[in-house]
Amino acid sequence: MQPGWEQQRTTKMLDAHTIRMDFNESRAVGTIPLPSGPEGLQNRIPTIGWLSASIVHDLRNPLGTVFAGAEMLMELDPAPTQVKRLATNIYRAAGRMRELLADFAGASSGNRSTSETCKIRDVITAASEAALPAAEKHCVEILNNVSCSIETILERSRMERVFFNLISNALEAMPHGGKIRIGARKADNCVLIDVQDTGPGIPLEIRDRLFEPFVTAGKDHGLGLGLALSRRTVRDHGGDMWLEPASGARFLIRLPL
Numbered sequence: 001m002q003p004g005w006e007q008q009r010t011t012k013m014l015d016a017h018t019i020r021m022d023f024n025e026s027r028a029v030g031t032i033p034l035p036s037g038p039e040g041l042q043n044r045i046p047t048i049g050w051l052s053a054s055i056v057h058d059l060r061n062p063l064g065t066v067f068a069g070a071e072m073l074m075e076l077d078p079a080p081t082q083v084k085r086l087a088t089n090i091y092r093a094a095g096r097m098r099e100l101l102a103d104f105a106g107a108s109s110g111n112r113s114t115s116e117t118c119k120i121r122d123v124i125t126a127a128s129e130a131a132l133p134a135a136e137k138h139c140v141e142i143l144n145n146v147s148c149s150i151e152t153i154l155e156r157s158r159m160e161r162v163f164f165n166l167i168s169n170a171l172e173a174m175p176h177g178g179k180i181r182i183g184a185r186k187a188d189n190c191v192l193i194d195v196q197d198t199g200p201g202i203p204l205e206i207r208d209r210l211f212e213p214f215v216t217a218g219k220d221h222g223l224g225l226g227l228a229l230s231r232r233t234v235r236d237h238g239g240d241m242w243l244e245p246a247s248g249a250r251f252l253i254r255l256p257l
Helices: 038-075 081-108 120-130 132-137 156-173 204-209 226-236
Strands: 008-011 019-024 027-031 116-119 140-144 151-154 178-187 190-197 215-217 240-244 250-256
Touching (some): 116 120, 120 140, 132 140, 151 156
Antiparallel strands (some): 027 215, 240 250
């Protein structure tokens, strides 16, 4: 927070209600509200739909250029190891963005991702690898202790994003290093997946509203949508996600087997 800023500030976003942000040292805690009244939201739905389609369309071409450029850098021979490593990270990130756009376009047209039988460990591994550059930068160790024998039916790309979001949140909470431990166990006809970090934990003032849209803490540019969307994805799979008491942040995910 820059010197001279007040402890509280008020900002307006479009014609929504006032957004009130409370600042406590370097951590921001706030709620960004939805437009007031059902009519305001309903009037925006057609516009949002067209805007979403336009964004997906316009992003595909530049993203394709990034994807192709990274692929070319990876194939350069000889090329410095660091260049190839960075190119691989860019290639993977661009690939994830292409998958996101494809899923987003499908959801906009009413089509859902295809469900398949997945090893939960493999899904978590894919999410961990996507977050690996940030984890290495922050000196955070990601420990995937999930057994290879646990399988269930998932929309793989959507569930990968759930774990990627949880891992990314943990990384942002531990800029000076730490550990993320991920485990799983079977319980009756479901599997319980435990994601815990060694960070400072969730601020008390938002714990009861943690999974509500636009509730955020400790992020300069956070929208407060990641956990709300993640829980929605888990519930779409017939499961649920919640916060457990712990010294750091600890999330439990229940999925049917």
